[in-house]
Amino acid sequence: MSPRALLPDLAPWRSSRDFRLLWSAGLVTVFGSFLTFVALPLQLKELTGSTVAVGALGVVELGPLIVFGLYGGALADAMDRRKLILWSEVALGLIALGLLGNTLLPQPMVWPLYAAAALTSAVTGVQRPALDAIVPRIIAHDQLSAAAALNSLRWQVGGVAGPALAGLLIAYAGLETAYALDVFSFAGSLVLSWRIAPSPPAHDARPPSLSGIAEGARYAWSRKELLGTYTIDIAAMLFAFPLALFPFLADQLDAQWALGLMYASLPFGSMLVSGTSGWASRVHRHGLAVVLAALGWGAAVTVAGLVDNVWLVLLFLTLSGSCDMVSGIFRSTMWNQTIPDELRGRLAGIELLSFSAGPHLGQLRAGGMASLTSVRTSVWAGGLMCVAGVGLLALALPKLISYDSRTNEHALAKRGGHVVPGEDAVGSAGGDAAAGGRP
Template structure:
């Protein structure tokens, strides 16, 4: 049940990234709570709060895809550092606006858009860096540890934000966020350089299209994107939390609501030793996404604030299970030469969904009610996941032990380590069993392989 600490013990760069990420995540969650609250205070509109997601969507799509191409063409360490500095500048802008005698609304939307664009540049580089610094067989453990880092910040950040916003004001939250960015940059300067392969192509629309074609040809991989988009689109009502707290006559619980999701995820990550023994990752993703929707439905139905918090914690736990196995499938099966571009597509799948989800939840709440928006979205999530399971049998059948794509990536990494294959950045040959019809579309069992539980 204990988390596997092998990546932490064996990779210096992983330790640096994990620690720097913990610092910046803590500060980011302060702003995560402060920004929608400030929009609510200045406008009093659920639609205006939900519109933050709409403003973030276009930069996320454009820079997520282009950021993936950049990650395959340039030093990934440089991209991480540069985007981290720029995000610190955005935090500074929020602080200065808040210190004005009459803070303006439009800079809040500009900051949201800029943060989304910078995240689109940084996240693919971070994701593409991970398979280079962590052993292939330790990628599930690394995914769980990375999630645990995010969750520690996600629990402590919103909980502290509730206190800070009540007693110290918005400017304190933004100032702390700025300080965490500066500290994380100082830590990340110690990372080893991660240059592209010698034959890496320059960023281009053709390169982005190559990554999209690869993803489209991998129906198991495509399914992980679709499941996450459906789950977040229908059952991600974070924009409604300030209004839900008001309806429950529990304004004091706003910070706890934001902390409940990462706390549930943290419980899973802290007991994630079992995850390395799961091989049917697609089945685990589908079941967890359905559980997320069901728990969010319950959170919208119950009227006791403590029950609402319980079901939000349960939702976060299901989300973490889905996240661990989606990340494992991506990292274990995507060739290094395409890793940045595929990470850009992944970024869209797990980021565009929440942005659209905020717009959906705010719009439905305006037409019906806050609680109706929450529970109806949860039901729609469960129905959508069921339809995807029927439409994408390759995802349901995926098994890491028999996947030709996973074997090809594992063998390519082993060859590079031994110095007998191409350098990092070269794309391995297509897996033979996939070409013969025995890959993800028709898995072949391995003789003597033990059974697996999702």
């Protein structure tokens, strides 16, 4: 394989104006998101000194994510997705402004941190399904793997630069600088997102309802290969997501300077995969790739918890991020290549729960286990539990392992009915449609 064949496939960027706007808006806003991603748990650690208090962020975020993620999926099928994304972006900017205001108080309070985490989770639950549901409308069927890699690359650029810069900003300019830059990132994202074409619902779309949400859940349950992607990712993140422990791990390794690098190592590993993702379009056994990548994630986290050298910790965290990216590319490809457009928003809501509920619960597991044992034990033991859990799920869901995009009936049906970007996408929806937003 030539080095050129490893380069990212830029076909989605070249073929769709709205994909370019989507990607650019996301690049701006993801940078600010990762500043807050580091600042919020660090501020909570400084105010409480408790691993449980930091891990509890996951619990606070989970309830709103479940409720609003499912409802947001139904909204994405029932209303203009661009409008939904824009208003959500405004709400997220106001939440970031609230965090800045609390930090500027003479005595910052703890409860606004939890409130901001819960509100951000709720608004993200509304916004993310619309973002995900737009992509198959504007990208050709055979370019969806490339689009997933490019979108992830955008996220990872911010994920590497944001945490690394956050560590320096917080150390030398304070938490308020990180929050302020997050607020400004929303302004840039809104300017770009405003230029994106409308994305109205199908002419026969039904208003959001519990029965509509249940319809999406029944469809997901009937597709065991999709169910496998959800459960595999939940297991991997539940058992082996140690981010809540990074501030404490840096202290134990006597490497406080490495905190930002720890947060950046996961997206850096992901970026290495995205930056060499030209091979992804030639893979057809997507389910098998998801399983192998999840096993690699757990194994890498296990080793990261066992080694004492901070550079080795960073190396294996980077490796775990690479494995997570491989899993993410092929999970996204399976979803986008096989789910009907009329169910896409609701299934995107379920997808949001699958790749978000695990990390939120994983923070609680990591923090709670660390309080009962130790920080290092919580990391390596979680990695081992991930390997065991993923292995058992793979055995229980053979349709995930056997999935092949060349023969799967749902992939073949979706390929035959795909609408070329620029043509009428769904009923009354005309032209390209996309939007940018939070990662």
